[in-house]
Amino acid sequence: xxxxxxxxxxxxxxxxxxxxxxxALRTAWRADFCIVNGExxxxxxxxxxxxxxxxxxxxxxxVTLGDHxxxxxxxxxxxxxxxxxxxxxxxxxxxxxxxxxxxxxxxGRRVLVAQVLGQVFMKRPFDDPFSAIEPxxxxxxxxxxxxxxxxxxxxxxxxxxxxxxxxCDGKASVVVGTHTHVPTADAxxxxxxxxxxxxxxxxxxxxxxxxxxxxxxxxxxxxxxxKGRFTPASGAGTLSGIFVETxxxxxxxxxxxxxxxxxxxxxxxx
Numbered sequence: 001x002x003x004x005x006x007x008x009x010x011x012x013x014x015x016x017x018x019x020x021x022x023x024a025l026r027t028a029w030r031a032d033f034c035i036v037n038g039e040x041x042x043x044x045x046x047x048x049x050x051x052x053x054x055x056x057x058x059x060x061x062x063v064t065l066g067d068h069x070x071x072x073x074x075x076x077x078x079x080x081x082x083x084x085x086x087x088x089x090x091x092x093x094x095x096x097x098x099x100x101x102x103x104x105x106x107x108g109r110r111v112l113v114a115q116v117l118g119q120v121f122m123k124r125p126f127d128d129p130f131s132a133i134e135p136x137x138x139x140x141x142x143x144x145x146x147x148x149x150x151x152x153x154x155x156x157x158x159x160x161x162x163x164x165x166x167x168c169d170g171k172a173s174v175v176v177g178t179h180t181h182v183p184t185a186d187a188x189x190x191x192x193x194x195x196x197x198x199x200x201x202x203x204x205x206x207x208x209x210x211x212x213x214x215x216x217x218x219x220x221x222x223x224x225x226x227k228g229r230f231t232p233a234s235g236a237g238t239l240s241g242i243f244v245e246t247x248x249x250x251x252x253x254x255x256x257x258x259x260x261x262x263x264x265x266x267x268x269x270x
């Protein structure tokens with residue numbers, strides 16, 4: 001199976017890049033299933049139902065969220081009715097929606113998509129992501145219940161993301177990090193057959209400070225004072241993520257490649 005994952009969609013720039021570019025990439029790369037992290041698609045803070053629908057219309061099969069999952073209050077109700085939205089598994093036991101779900105893919109195949117939040121350097125404490133993901137993967141073994149599975153590890157620390165990669169090695173097809181908005185260069189297949197990337201980066205304008213117009217972040221760095229809210233940068237967006245090909249019989253990854261398309265970053269394609 002050919003899986004395409006795109007990192008955090010950031011504001012209008014990211015939405016436009018996905019809307020204008022995703023369908024063509026899916027066709028060119030013959031992607032069977034596409035997951036998009038929509039964490040910051042609405043003004044850099046959460047995801048609105050309207051913008052979720054835009055991502056689905058653009059070609060996303062599933063949209064994952066993150067620590068800003070419910071910044072847009074309409075998402076509290078929307079994620080209960082829209083099964084293609086995946087919020088963090090370990091966010092809160094009272095949170096609406098689901099943190100993991102099995103989806104149908106072409107050819108009668110099935111794909112598990114799950115998301116967990118890390119704990120290190122995050123602003124609020126979340127439940128342990130390792131104990132949260134373990135029973136989910138055990139209930140959907142590769143090559144049996146599902147033909148592929150992807151875990152979106154949404155957190156700050158690269159070490160925690162790498163820990164999750166090794167923890168899931170051989171039990172998930174893909175572990176990919178999100179949240180920091182900066183793509184890392186360590187796409188690889190771990191010894192047990194799991195494709196791994198520490199961070200997929202963002203879909204958005206990279207002439208920015210992690211997706212925000214530089215003026216206000218720079219003011220705060222230089223003076224220690226704020227004058228206004230952060231505003232998403234509005235230049236040309238780059239689609240950033242990971243492409244993975246798996247063996248249907250085992251669910252293990254057989255090929256992995258970084259994705260960077262459009263905008264100002266050096267292109268990277270499967």
